[in-house]
Amino acid sequence: MNVAALRVLLSGKRAAVAPEAHGLSRPSGKGRRAAGLAQHQVDFLLNRAPGTYQRLESGKYRNPPVDFLRDLARLLHLSELEWTALCRYAGIGDPPVPLTLQSGESVDHLWNDAVRGISHAACVTNASWNVLAHNQPFQDVFAPGARPANLLRWGLLDGRHLLPGWDVTWAPHLLPLLRADLAARPGDPVLRQLEAAVLADPVAQRLYRAAGAAVHPHETERPLNHARLGPGWTSMCVAHLPSSPGARLCIFIFRPMAVVPSRPAVNREVERRQVRVPSA
Secondary structure (H helix, E strand, C coil), X not given: CCHHHHHHHXXXXXXXXXXXXXCCCCCCCCCCCCCCCCHHHHHHHCCCCCCHHHHHHCCCCCCCCHHHHHHHHHHCCCCHHHHHHHHHHCCCCCCCCCCCCCCCCCCCCHHHHHHHCCCCEEEEECCCCEEEEECHHHHHCXXXXXXXXXXXXXXXXXXXXXXXXXXXXXXXXXHHHHHHHHHHCCCCHHHHHHHHHHHHCHHHHHHHHHCCCCCXXXXXXXXXXXXXXXEEEEEEEEEECCCCXXXXXEEEEEEECCCCCCCCCCCHHHHHHCCCCCCC
């Protein structure tokens, strides 16, 4: 527990919450009164025993329960980054769950400019894998008008014809990824609809039921038929965005098939087949 940092975070955020917004009056009487909610008012609003919040802010509440910290974070209007800081300062480590159900659904608009400045194909997806931002190299991967709205759905269903050897090179990675994401976000309607579509597809269903639970490394090279550059290999580098839990920055490093590889790919048998994009 970092008592000093915890006190600074909580007292500052508490001071910014007006008691009147919750139907309470500002404390009156003798003595110096801090702005915002009083400590006993926090206990009242969170339906906690008197003195509970004071114990936390003073550093005397060791290993506080997550539900108390989450309720407090919502009352004080903490951001996701502040929520993470609260859990760390309180001594319980990183938060086990996002602060709100909406976390991961959107990202700051600055990511549009950030993605456009990347030379490789890149996009930002939300926690449901919907594409929120992308650059021109990412657009070029797909045929005109065919850029996917949901990257995981494209990899599992809609784009399989552009992923040579999909059942051995892509499916063993993407199907456990869907399972893992659903474990983290069981109520996500987009992921649930995607799972239903996978189970309705005879090939994908068989592989999904047989797929392991371990998620394969993103960085492994896998075959891809690029709409503009032709057949080749791609590695996907993924970074998660702390300010929007579940959202991802995905960068695709593409190597045309004629280029000597920098490391072994996932399945050289696919390259020996010299798979080409089917003619329209």
